[in-house]
Amino acid sequence: MSEETEAPDVDPTDDATPDGDTVVEAVEPEPEPDPNAVAVTLNGREVVAQKGDLVIAVAESNGATVPHFCYHPRMSSVGMCRQCLVEVDTGRGMQLQPSCMITVSPDMKIETESPTAKRAQEGMVELLLANHPLDCPVCDKGGECPLQDQAFAHGPGESRFVEEKRHYEKPIPISDLVLLDRERCILCDRCTRFADEVAGDKLIHFTQRGNNTQVMTFPDEPFASYFSGNTVQICPVGALTAEPYRFKARPWDLDQVESTCTTCSVGCRTVVQSSRDELLRYQGVDSDPVNHGWLCDRGRFNFEATNSDHRITDPMVRTDAGLIETRWSGAMSSAVGLINEALSTGGPDSIAILGGARGSNEDAFAWGQLADAIDVPYRDAQLGDGLPIEVLGQRRATIDEAANAATIVLIGPDLKEELPVLFLRLRDAAEKGRSKIVEFSAVETGMSRYAWKSIRHESGTQHDAVTAAVADADIAAQLASGPVVVVVGRPNLAESADATVAALQNVLNAVPAAKVLPALRRGNVVGALSLGMAPTSPDGDAIAALNAAADGKIGLLILVGSDPLNDCPDTELARRALAGARRIISVDTHPSESTHLADVVLAAAAYGEKSGTTTNLEGRVTTLAQKVTAAGTARPDWMIAVELGTSIGDRSFTGDHPLADVATVDDVTDAIAATAPLFPAVTREALAASVDGVMSAQPAAALPDVTVEVGGRNSYDYRLVVNRKLYDRAVGTAMSPSLAKLAPGAGAHVHPLDLDGIGVAAGSDVRLISAKATAVLPVIANNNVPRGVVWAPFNQSGAGSIEDIIDAAAATTDVRIERI
Amino acid sequence: MSRLSDHNVVLAKEIIARYPKQKSALIPLVHLSQEQNGYVTEDAMRHIAELVNVTPAEVLGTASFYEMFKFEPVGKYVVNVCTTLSCALLGAGELMHHAEEKLGVKAGGTTADGLITLEPAECQAACTEAPCLQVNYRHKYRVTPADFDAMIDDLRAGKLDGEIPPHGTLGTQRQHIPDDKGVGAVHPDDVTDGPAWIPAPAPEESN
Numbered sequence A: 001m002s003e004e005t006e007a008p009d010v011d012p013t014d015d016a017t018p019d020g021d022t023v024v025e026a027v028e029p030e031p032e033p034d035p036n037a038v039a040v041t042l043n044g045r046e047v048v049a050q051k052g053d054l055v056i057a058v059a060e061s062n063g064a065t066v067p068h069f070c071y072h073p074r075m076s077s078v079g080m081c082r083q084c085l086v087e088v089d090t091g092r093g094m095q096l097q098p099s100c101m102i103t104v105s106p107d108m109k110i111e112t113e114s115p116t117a118k119r120a121q122e123g124m125v126e127l128l129l130a131n132h133p134l135d136c137p138v139c140d141k142g143g144e145c146p147l148q149d150q151a152f153a154h155g156p157g158e159s160r161f162v163e164e165k166r167h168y169e170k171p172i173p174i175s176d177l178v179l180l181d182r183e184r185c186i187l188c189d190r191c192t193r194f195a196d197e198v199a200g201d202k203l204i205h206f207t208q209r210g211n212n213t214q215v216m217t218f219p220d221e222p223f224a225s226y227f228s229g230n231t232v233q234i235c236p237v238g239a240l241t242a243e244p245y246r247f248k249a250r251p252w253d254l255d256q257v258e259s260t261c262t263t264c265s266v267g268c269r270t271v272v273q274s275s276r277d278e279l280l281r282y283q284g285v286d287s288d289p290v291n292h293g294w295l296c297d298r299g300r301f302n303f304e305a306t307n308s309d310h311r312i313t314d315p316m317v318r319t320d321a322g323l324i325e326t327r328w329s330g331a332m333s334s335a336v337g338l339i340n341e342a343l344s345t346g347g348p349d350s351i352a353i354l355g356g357a358r359g360s361n362e363d364a365f366a367w368g369q370l371a372d373a374i375d376v377p378y379r380d381a382q383l384g385d386g387l388p389i390e391v392l393g394q395r396r397a398t399i400d401e402a403a404n405a406a407t408i409v410l411i412g413p414d415l416k417e418e419l420p421v422l423f424l425r426l427r428d429a430a431e432k433g434r435s436k437i438v439e440f441s442a443v444e445t446g447m448s449r450y451a452w453k454s455i456r457h458e459s460g461t462q463h464d465a466v467t468a469a470v471a472d473a474d475i476a477a478q479l480a481s482g483p484v485v486v487v488v489g490r491p492n493l494a495e496s497a498d499a500t501v502a503a504l505q506n507v508l509n510a511v512p513a514a515k516v517l518p519a520l521r522r523g524n525v526v527g528a529l530s531l532g533m534a535p536t537s538p539d540g541d542a543i544a545a546l547n548a549a550a551d552g553k554i555g556l557l558i559l560v561g562s563d564p565l566n567d568c569p570d571t572e573l574a575r576r577a578l579a580g581a582r583r584i585i586s587v588d589t590h591p592s593e594s595t596h597l598a599d600v601v602l603a604a605a606a607y608g609e610k611s612g613t614t615t616n617l618e619g620r621v622t623t624l625a626q627k628v629t630a631a632g633t634a635r636p637d638w639m640i641a642v643e644l645g646t647s648i649g650d651r652s653f654t655g656d657h658p659l660a661d662v663a664t665v666d667d668v669t670d671a672i673a674a675t676a677p678l679f680p681a682v683t684r685e686a687l688a689a690s691v692d693g694v695m696s697a698q699p700a701a702a703l704p705d706v707t708v709e710v711g712g713r714n715s716y717d718y719r720l721v722v723n724r725k726l727y728d729r730a731v732g733t734a735m736s737p738s739l740a741k742l743a744p745g746a747g748a749h750v751h752p753l754d755l756d757g758i759g760v761a762a763g764s765d766v767r768l769i770s771a772k773a774t775a776v777l778p779v780i781a782n783n784n785v786p787r788g789v790v791w792a793p794f795n796q797s798g799a800g801s802i803e804d805i806i807d808a809a810a811a812t813t814d815v816r817i818e819r820i
Numbered sequence B: 001m002s003r004l005s006d007h008n009v010v011l012a013k014e015i016i017a018r019y020p021k022q023k024s025a026l027i028p029l030v031h032l033s034q035e036q037n038g039y040v041t042e043d044a045m046r047h048i049a050e051l052v053n054v055t056p057a058e059v060l061g062t063a064s065f066y067e068m069f070k071f072e073p074v075g076k077y078v079v080n081v082c083t084t085l086s087c088a089l090l091g092a093g094e095l096m097h098h099a100e101e102k103l104g105v106k107a108g109g110t111t112a113d114g115l116i117t118l119e120p121a122e123c124q125a126a127c128t129e130a131p132c133l134q135v136n137y138r139h140k141y142r143v144t145p146a147d148f149d150a151m152i153d154d155l156r157a158g159k160l161d162g163e164i165p166p167h168g169t170l171g172t173q174r175q176h177i178p179d180d181k182g183v184g185a186v187h188p189d190d191v192t193d194g195p196a197w198i199p200a201p202a203p204e205e206s207n
């Protein structure tokens, strides 16, 4: 499975040479000869390659199998394993050459299966096995192991080595997630190369020399990379294993389907594997426009949350005895009752639907249709932590366009924390010299070290920082030098979106041709916003809804896979809203603070338990596949929404309503293609025919006019910057034991010199006082935080909660730090 | 604590400045740290990583490739007894055995007083003078057990202090290269044409 990016599915015994038939040339004008074409002879057959192609790639793409371990098409060639030896003649006679290290040249002759090549390949297998423990029966990789397969296919069958093998302590943890068995390692340099070239986390390295060479971390500095799981996937042997999957299954017991990760909106392609109806592993699939085979660890390992014991397995209704499980029929009629009650007492204006960004397109569409049927004014797939919908209406860039743009302007969150694989793609663009990154940020981010210019500004003043930057001659010249893509998200949860919208507008004013890639985080946020879960006016967004609820104007709050107490930056507002809403229906997979407050809880199917489609941040629609049966009696959201929609009296979906008569998720997908304005191209046929997904259309909209009001900061105040970390209290992480422990925990990070100034010791609790409220948190000395800033990770567990002092209505949040 | 001393940081910066890529100064800095502490400490590797802007794992990976960098404390004197062929034929085995008895440690060990570390070594390129050994990489030729004892006694008595500096010492004199005498190496990314001694390729002709 680890090799789906590379091993073409070809039978090496197949005689791939044309079968002697003379091809009759049609009388057509000679096509222009391709100046980059290179004709070579591969195993006696003439093939045409491109200049610069590696011999191994040409061989593999033309049906010849070349055994190899270290070569990986997404990383540079290093020639470590020598397994790919083939015979090559460049005019000086046949010679053995590592095919991953040489490129094709005109008239080159390549023999991958000549007796000499075969003998060399067998010899290499024998050498690689000289120290290999051959403990396949207890090895996780056994059954899908390239070493095992290639030893079988290309090995000598017997070893001449009788010497004692090298011994090491059996697996040692190199991080909280990954273990290393050095005896099995064949020193292919894939993991170390990945850490260096792809992730930029050079925390593992070959150490020692000769027979003692081994992959190792520095003592006490684990391989704590957000991308560590990829090394497990690309390790060609069982040397690297991942804690969440170790010893859970044998590869031949696994069954798999291709799907898309919806943990964030990058939408990496995955295969979802299960055994005995339990999700056991996700592996990255190489999608050329999206993830290049990589996944982040959060997306890779959060299947544990689906499997968790803490699932909502059955619907629940509030009684005098609290929430009790009930049958669907009862729960649904209670839910319908609540809708009708709200309609009759307060009318549609007293209903709000929040969420939908974590589900499929079908889910979002069905909720959107329900909202339309009820005529709900308050609906939002973002919870005050995103950007105005109009940002999606700018000329949208694809990830590829961003990663090939001359200039990438980054106004937004730390991509490494929020959209990890997008970070990899853009980092690659910068590292390979394709793009220059101009980053605007209030604090240092994971991207800062790769940026050509990383411009620090005070939070809330990014629009001014942009104005100043585009006036700079160097930057202006760079912006004029080629395509520009602006990657824009929410840079700070403790400031309003206004300054960011203004900053985006300022870039677009300076570079009207620039394209925009929205860096919104939640898995299907673009799909949900495009399919009916966007506020119909600014007065109907999540913050307006929560304010209305807090003021007692909301009779029914429907939470669709959303937990305002965790998702909305202004927790205090969320708390008042949940208390002020008369009734709450929560549709969710896991219990949360919000579900505990609900009157009706409807058990939703989780990722891996339902199929459908999803839309990533580019607008690319790909398929989601169901792999296991849903926990308990949980149902997919779309089914719940459709059932509600057909039971609400004269507002029900009837007649030619697109959802009046749907039975399966495919019917909903068809209804989307037939009626959703941006999705006519997204038919099931188109999806089935395309490996890379289908692009949805794009709305066009002007950015809202914003006036940014940022007050000056008092000299004794600190400006608050709150950002998401990859690991937080979101359900997918919190309910995955392997990931939950990686969350950094709550704390207020302050520059050490500022700490000295206030006279508090790092680690002690301080009082953070904003205009709105006070929070008590431990302070952490952090050199990366600029002076005058308090930086805090969002939604972390720990004693205090920074969210308490964020004011959704304020342009920025300033705090005073007080010793306790 | 065993980071580079202030004095050595100054030196380190001078060394780093000689290279177009900071990272190229890694090995000289590891030498410097070994000179300071007698072996390469973890803190020193962290410090070097900061100075040349790499990860500590890269420092460890690079440094541990080299046998002459020690990562555990060693004696003030490291005695390497050659055990390769010529020496072996002329009694290296016996010499090693004797050394172990005399010092009371196994090969690889350090005496209790922390003065001497005994190690087996590969050919020291003095095969004509076998059996030979090195003390802190200074040769001793045709060593008999009696010579060995005398040498150890001298080391212990401090009689060889002038001749054999403590382990890790690179030299008694450190060379300072004046700015105008540097080779003026160019950063690899800035190299546009071939080295000066290779004539530039003739402009492309049409055969």
Ligand code: SF4
Pocket (backbone or CB within 6 Å): A184, A185, A186, A187, A188, A189, A190, A191, A192, A215, A231, A234, A235, A236, A237, A239, A240
């Ligand atoms: S651990 Fe695996 S990927 Fe890393 S060098 Fe060893 S065999 Fe290669």
Ligand code: SF4
Pocket (backbone or CB within 6 Å): A261, A262, A263, A264, A265, A266, A267, A268, A291, A294, A295, A296, A297, A298, A299, A300, A419, A420, A421, A422
């Ligand atoms: S980057 Fe996003 S879509 Fe990709 S694996 Fe991670 S969470 Fe999933």
Ligand code: FES
Pocket (backbone or CB within 6 Å): A067, A068, A069, A070, A071, A078, A079, A080, A081, A082, A083, A084, A085, A098, A099, A100, A101
């Ligand atoms: S694959 Fe070519 S040397 Fe390893």
Ligand code: FES
Pocket (backbone or CB within 6 Å): B082, B083, B084, B085, B086, B087, B088, B122, B123, B124, B125, B126, B127, B130, B132
């Ligand atoms: S064998 Fe001892 S010096 Fe060469």
